[in-house]
Amino acid sequence: MPDSGHESAFSTAIRDPYVPTPGGVISAFGGVPAKRFDVYRNNVTVSLVKALAEIFPAVSRIVGEQRFADLARLFVRENPPKSPLLFRYGREFPAFIESFAPARSMPYLADVARLERAWLDAFHAADAAPLSPQSLAAIPPDNLPIARFVAHPAAALTRSPFAAVTIFHTNREERTGQRIDAGIAENGLVTRPGHDVVVRSVPAGTAAFLNALLTDDTLAEAASKATAEDAEFDLSAAIGLMLESGVFAAIESG
Amino acid sequence: MNSHVTVAETTSARFSKYPVDGLAGASFKPEHFDAINGDSAFAGFLEVHAENYMGDGGAPHRLLTAMRERFPVSLHGVCMSIGGQGDIDADHLARFAELARRYEPALVSEHLAWSTHDGVFLNDLLPLPYTAATLERVCAHIDQVQQAIKRPILLENPSTYLLFEESTYSETDFLDEIVERTGCGLLLDVNNVFVSATNHGTSAMDYLSEFPLEHVGEIHLAGHAEQDDGEGHKLLIDSHDGPVADAVWKLFEIVISQCGPIPTLVEWDNDVPDWPVLRAEAAAARAILDRHAQSYMLGRRHA
Numbered sequence: 001m002p003d004s005g006h007e008s009a010f011s012t013a014i015r016d017p018y019v020p021t022p023g024g025v026i027s028a029f030g031g032v033p034a035k036r037f038d039v040y041r042n043n044v045t046v047s048l049v050k051a052l053a054e055i056f057p058a059v060s061r062i063v064g065e066q067r068f069a070d071l072a073r074l075f076v077r078e079n080p081p082k083s084p085l086l087f088r089y090g091r092e093f094p095a096f097i098e099s100f101a102p103a104r105s106m107p108y109l110a111d112v113a114r115l116e117r118a119w120l121d122a123f124h125a126a127d128a129a130p131l132s133p134q135s136l137a138a139i140p141p142d143n144l145p146i147a148r149f150v151a152h153p154a155a156a157l158t159r160s161p162f163a164a165v166t167i168f169h170t171n172r173e174e175r176t177g178q179r180i181d182a183g184i185a186e187n188g189l190v191t192r193p194g195h196d197v198v199v200r201s202v203p204a205g206t207a208a209f210l211n212a213l214l215t216d217d218t219l220a221e222a223a224s225k226a227t228a229e230d231a232e233f234d235l236s237a238a239i240g241l242m243l244e245s246g247v248f249a250a251i252e253s254g
Numbered sequence: 255m256n257s258h259v260t261v262a263e264t265t266s267a268r269f270s271k272y273p274v275d276g277l278a279g280a281s282f283k284p285e286h287f288d289a290i291n292g293d294s295a296f297a298g299f300l301e302v303h304a305e306n307y308m309g310d311g312g313a314p315h316r317l318l319t320a321m322r323e324r325f326p327v328s329l330h331g332v333c334m335s336i337g338g339q340g341d342i343d344a345d346h347l348a349r350f351a352e353l354a355r356r357y358e359p360a361l362v363s364e365h366l367a368w369s370t371h372d373g374v375f376l377n378d379l380l381p382l383p384y385t386a387a388t389l390e391r392v393c394a395h396i397d398q399v400q401q402a403i404k405r406p407i408l409l410e411n412p413s414t415y416l417l418f419e420e421s422t423y424s425e426t427d428f429l430d431e432i433v434e435r436t437g438c439g440l441l442l443d444v445n446n447v448f449v450s451a452t453n454h455g456t457s458a459m460d461y462l463s464e465f466p467l468e469h470v471g472e473i474h475l476a477g478h479a480e481q482d483d484g485e486g487h488k489l490l491i492d493s494h495d496g497p498v499a500d501a502v503w504k505l506f507e508i509v510i511s512q513c514g515p516i517p518t519l520v521e522w523d524n525d526v527p528d529w530p531v532l533r534a535e536a537a538a539a540r541a542i543l544d545r546h547a548q549s550y551m552l553g554r555r556h557a
Binding site for chain 1: 310312368374382419456
């Protein structure tokens with residue numbers, strides 16, 4: 001028996017409010033089932049907009065609930081989820097914000113969204129104990145420069161020319177009355193050393209250092225990249241932060 | 255003796271095998287974790303939407319593990335798209351099976367609905383026509399799920415807002431056939447029965463009298479919202495955002511008086527209240543289960 005076309009007709013009409021109600025669906029009372037079909041349309045769009053608002057609460061607070069819903073609706077139409085796991089949804093949302101002309105007056109918005117996306121990834125990341133100071137201390141000094149590290153599953157680093165971390169915290173914690181200079185560059189380090197996700201701002205040299213280590217450079221290579229970016233780079237402070245924040249889970253070789 | 259779908263014995267012993275018979279429960283919401291932990295008197299079961307626990311680690315698994323140590327848990331899938339034309343997503347099924355293995359749930363359920371088409375996830379429980387072709391596909395999908403999790407599932411009746419011209423089965427006949435062919439059990443959502451009956455101008459009692467009640471392993475109760483269909487008819491929405499309606503409580507009591515104390519869960523997914531409110535709804539369900547448990551023990555009541 002051939003397949004009926006109800007799914008593709010539904011799928012198309014649900015995602016585009018300008019497409020008429022699919023044929024073959026009826027109301028038991030006769031008449032036009034348009035408003036009945038709209039229940040499904042509404043459920044899908046509203047639930048996906050709500051999912052995005054839950055993934056990006058700081059962005060939603062910054063632009064306001066209504067404008068966020070408008071933005072999210074456009075995004076949902078162009079980028080419907082491809083997975084039933086909605087906690088993975090919205091990876092293209094930061095780039096979408098960047099390309100959205102009305103949001104250009106808030107150039108930091110996309111980087112705040114990137115931090116929020118990274119926060120949720122860290123929240124759901126696999127459990128792993130952070131690298132212990134003892135493991136690092138156990139490496140013979142001669143081998144230290146060639147040590148490489150295994151990233152903790154929750155670790156992420158975002159670099160921004162804007163004060164993305166401060167804006168992230170201010171809005172996630174719903175603080176008011178704080179004046180933020182959005183033009184100060186901030187590098188966001190996202191980790192989950194214990195039960196909770198931690199987002200902090202790290203100096204440019206430290207960000208370069210951790211970024212190099214996260215992309216599998218050796219300790220010596222990472223330190224030299226960090227110094228090249230920031231002459232004031234403090235290696236021992238950076239290693240201290242690396243251990244405290246739990247960016248890595250293990251030593252790869254040393 | 256009751257005729258509920260029996261759950262296959264699990265071989266591992268990570269958690270205690272708490273029985274769920276005669277219990278009432280509530281949807282588990284992470285924001286209620288502390289309140290439930292502090293509620294030593296709650297003796298029900300908890301139900302989770304499987305998809306919320308399909309991440310690799312972190313708080314969701316930590317909280318669910320703690321809850322599972324104290325309570326029987328019901329694993330309720332929302333996104334398997336069992337009623338879909340496309341194949342079951344193998345990755346999704348593997349994740350579902352892993353949860354069923356890991357948490358040793360007392361109950362496992364899914365929906366007679368579809369949500370994924372052509373790789374796009376529509377995040378709603380969408381309706382399907384009831385035809386010979388869709389029946390065959392639904393049964394094949396259920397076989398596949400049951401094989402993966404090595405136990406029968408309970409399939410939930412949907413709430414629907416419209417009908418398909420091409421349907422050749424009634425919903426109850428369709429469910430009956432599915433049970434017959436796959437050996438699955440049923441999750442009777444009494445709110446869905448009331449919502450659909452109202453939306454299609456039929457009688458909820460007629461639906462229940464045609465429903466294969468002997469295969470029901472779990473009952474759902476929930477709140478609904480009221481709109482109109484733009485054509486002068488009431489249109490109920492399965493919104494899960496408020497208390498269970500009086501009419502639904504009445505239908506529930508009729509089912510329990512006929513079938514005995516089937517495990518019953520109160521769902522509340524939007525505008526979620528504080529734990530005591532949800533707990534009180536579960537307690538109200540439990541009171542009805544208990545009231546009929548005694549007479550049920552004395553033998554099946556007359557209809």
